[in-house]
Amino acid sequence: MTKVYGLGEVEVHALRGITLAIERGDYVAIMGSSGSGKTTLMNIIGCLDMPTSGRYLLDGIDVRRFGDDQLSLIRNRKVGFVFQSYNLIPRTTALQNVELPLTYAGVPPRERLERARAALDGVGLADRADHEPSELSGGQQQRVAIARAMVGNPSLILADEPTGNLDSVSGDQIMEVVDRVNAEGRTVVLITHEEHVAARAKRVVRVADGLVVSDERRAPVAGAPPHLSGADTGIVEAAS
């Protein structure tokens, strides 16, 4: 598929013809220099954007046939986003942020609260449930974002440079969580500039200038991600 921005005078060819198939349960790291089209690709995979030409099939169905509201529903049920810039809603507590996808899914309040607490607990932030984003560190905000992405039990997790703004210790904590998400059987697509982060994935795809330049499998789709194949390090210990 291709993606062209700014149709008209100045055209930007963000994707020039990418062909990619991602299997259920895979753990894919997408690498490439700045402006190579990684975020553009991820937005299309997450149904936030549409390719200019070509097709994108999600679970075998061409997403073009869906309307805006159906796409919202798909993002709500099947996709969990972790953005490069956290994108939490300001002046809203961590718990409420995590609850939000469930609210839009129509989950009743009591169940919503339980699941949101469990998700926060899963990223080791149970004690920060009532803090607003402005009262949390970058790493904590990113973990809240992961909890929010996870809370609806989506089958596909998309993370755009989740460690990009973090120091290596916080980054490792985040990646532990992402590893475990994949170990639970969810498909993970991860954008990163860092080799040691990409090393955690089962497959590394490199893009340059809107094209795939290499596609390397490092571990089988089935089974645990490379860093977790040994003993399972619990996130709670890792966070403390």
Place this chain on the structure above:
Amino acid sequence: MIGPEAIRIALQGLLANRLRSALTMLGILIGVGAVIMLVAVGNGSSAAVQQQIQSLGTNRITIMRNFGGFGSGGRRSTNGTQSRSSNLTAADVTALSDKSVAPDIKSVSPVANVQSVTASWQGATYSPSQFVGTVPSYFEAADYQIAAGRLFTSQDEQSHARVVDLGQTVVANLFGTANPLGQFVKFNSTSFQVIGVLKSKGTNGVQDQDDVVLAPLSAVQDTLTGYTGTYDQITVEAVSSGSMTSATNEITSILDGTHKITNAANADFRVLNQATLLAASTSTSSVFTTLLGAVAAISLLVGGIGVMNIMLVTVTERTREIGIRKAIGARKIDILSQFLVESVLLTMIGGLLGVGAGIVGSQFKVVGIQPVIATYSIPLAFGVAVAVGLFFGIYPANRAAKLRPIEALRYE
């Protein structure tokens, strides 16, 4: 999204910007409060006028001689004496009392007004502005009620009894705090016994209706006016306020007959109808009330524009938030309802406070008028406020709902 969720999210949005929300609400508060208060002022002034007119007796029709009129024979009243045809006579009273011709007339009361009477009692003197000789049916027609003692009866009238009922102003001027009942008062040179004191009616806007003396017509003609066989006026009471028009028509056709009038323009009598006065004043005061309400409605509209302005700012400010919400699954309707509920909440809370302010404000006199809250104005003003919130909220909310998530997310 289900109702309570939308409200919770909208409330969060409002609380995030407390001062701004409060100021926007203030605009609506002032608008709603002004509508309620100004309509109450208009209403209060019309209520005051209506009460004055009502105190004259609503079913009352007054027939007066028309001094400028011509009789059937073209004989004009000359040198101060009335021509025969321009007098109201006992024959007129008899004709009007005929139920078969005038079914809408309940009672007919001939009235003699005595001019310049001076009353005196134990050295105190007072000149009442009205001294009326009439028959008992006049009490009901003119809405006089007794406060102490009794009203004179038709027996008093038949026996030419020299008795009077006094209005409160006359009592106060003549007796002070003394009890007037049973006392004999001299009117000019004739003694009348006080048998009753009338209930106060207040002013009708022109004259003090308590500055009055009522006595049997027969006794008045015996002593003060002399028997002329004519009356100054005839007061007619209609069967009900609904039959005022037909009663008026009956009077006109009967008197046209007895006075031999062929052309209404030449009639030597006038028929005054309190209901027509009432209708005239009601229509002027409703114009007044509508004007006041319209002025207030404009301020409500201005408040509404304030709401729209703030909602547009809010939507722009929160573009990124809208993008996030859409990215995690909010549909168009979720975003639309979030912002619409926000603007309706603004106007609803502002409207409620405005209703409170309007009610409180209406407790105080404004330029001498005691406002009377029109019950319809409260739901109306509140309803309009909520409608304003919906109307002015829909454009910003729709703008928010239509944002494309990918662009909203990129918004800085």
